[in-house]
Amino acid sequence: TLINIEKTVIRDVTIRNSAYWTVHLIGCNDASIDGISILNNLKIRNGDGIDVDHSKNVRIANCHIESGDDCICLKNRREFEEYGSCEDIVVTNCTMVSRSCAIKIGSENMDKINNVLFNNCIIKNSNRGIGIQNRDEGTVTNVIFSNMIVDCMFYSDVWWGKAEPIYVTSYPRAVGNHKDAGWRFPKGATEGRCGEVSRIYFTNIKCTSENGIFVGGDTQDKVNHIYFEDVDLLLQKRTAYEGGIYDKRPCVGEGFIHDKTYGFYIDTASDILIDDCTVTWGDIRPDQAAEGIGQKDVRNLKIKE
Template sequence: MRYNVLDFGAKGDGITNDAEAIQKAIDTCTSEGGGRVFLPGGHTYNSGSILLKSNVDFHLEMGAVLKASDNLNDYYPLANGGKIVAHESGLPSFLNSEYNGRPFHAFLYGFDQKNVAITGFGTIDANEKIFYGTDSGYHIEGTYYPRIPLMLLEKFEHLTIQDVTLINCAFWTVHLVGCNDVLIQGIRLLNNLQMANSDGIDPDHCTNVRIIGCHIECGDDAIVLKNSGDYNQYGPCENIVISNCTLISTSAAIKFGTEGECSFRNILVENCTISRSNRGISLQIRDGGNVENVVFSNIVIETRRFSHEWWGRAEPICITVQDRKPGVKAGMVRNVRFQNITCKGENGIFIRGSEDNYVEDVSFDHIHLTLEKTSRWDIEGYDIRPCQGDGVIRTKISGIYADYARDISFEHIKINVEESMQPYYKEDVTLLHTEEIII
């Protein structure tokens, strides 16, 4: 069955709030056994929050735009009774890492649903401008934190997101919580590269996820696996495949953490290109979850320093294990493989565990690293934020830097240092507090 939202009263004039009509179409579709709810092309549908439900293909035709409302009162309340408060830490959101994963509101929302799809070549616009705070020229701070995700889908079974274009989100764009059997394929996700916290795709405590053939540009992590504190009942993030994606990020293109209350395991990342990113691949372990059984292969990484306000110093591969704060013990990183990786940028491979928690059993095979300065920013070392203290290790850089690491192997490694990097370069390999390193 097909359900046209215009037949349920939607105007599609870009002014009228069409949320009620769209919701009526979804409710009718699911109550009658399922089908496709579609937004015809050639219209802009202004809307408040929409609840997605079982057995519904929510389809945006080519030329259809679903635009989030300017009015915060039009959004579905989640935490704090929907009451918005300022940063509790008093810190800007690029420094504030204390987040349990549950925002105050959501635009597209659903809980405990099955057989749901979001499809079509139309566009969903999350209307980031209503959240603008201060603008440094390199970083736009939001007016509050956490802001409204484009979608928050919790406990979904058999979820498909395919072909749609998602734009202008001021927070985590696709936040999936406790979902199982997820296919995200062929989407375009285009956020403002200056907007803080505008993550791309965030599988959070999810299993059996495939992210395939997507293009993502965003002002924070592009694809980031998480295990947030408010959702621990769903268990680890596991059985994940990320392939054939093109990624641009002013933070990390691919990241695990920093929210990591449970483990990340059985993960393949392959055949991706990363460009214009402040970091390439980042494993940031700050909570109790472990990282294990992970393979990164056939990846091209290009990094450049974006500004001093973003985490990272243009490291193409960055593995850090640090306790978030006293009394919060970080998990372990073990059995991770990097194969056939080509890196070009303003920093080298950085590995840093802790005195009582070594990074271990990590291998690098066929890595080609070219160091070249391309940004206006000083090259000043490495970044281990979030952590206690300022988190910057101020030193000349190396092609490979490892501290508090054991059973690490490097085979078929080639390091080229361009003339532009010579003033900032120390040596090919720096090893501190390491054991069983093979180069």
């Protein structure tokens, strides 16, 4: 863990079998992480690869990360709120394997996450691929994911996620969930609230998974202006785990949505663009398979071919 460091460089090292977050930047500015390998046990929960926490002007490049929990995670934890927002983050040319979510923004975010670029990355053998999991009052804006290959499948229920290759959400935290304790609320608050997720762009992403892309929020305006361009999804059943399920956890109320497996499932959002995207099924087409796009309580959904 590095706290409040100006100009940090971590380069050309291999780290193995970390029991908790492997590289944790807190309140750092002008940090470069280049050419490192993180090889953690895929069964260890909380064994994150790189966590960028309240930090700015961070570049992560040319890394290989295998972790039970998130490979690269951006967040703003309440314990370090004096360091302000998490902004101006660039991640390029990385390969990742995760049993949780390979690339995650959240779930802890009490400030602002802004100006983020992920480019030229490969995610394989993961439980969830790209995830924006906003669960606090902070906001997530101006994020681009481009030129990526994402490969997911169902894994054990101990992890959040149900093989969603792309996941964009904002829900308030529950009070009693054992993985979501009330100490994460603002001081004096007895219930949580969640901030806006907006201006999120997905361009030229090739996905293979047992489940579809999920977008959702607690109100229509909470998740808005989400753009998918040239996103191709191959739905390929590869495990015996039951499909037809999407994972909203951690959240107030029911943590799962049970429905058919769509290429895109959009539940309570606004201003969504799906442009020149394809959804195809592989050789095995399960009973819960559906076509194209499922939507519920969506305002201004545009589909272009």
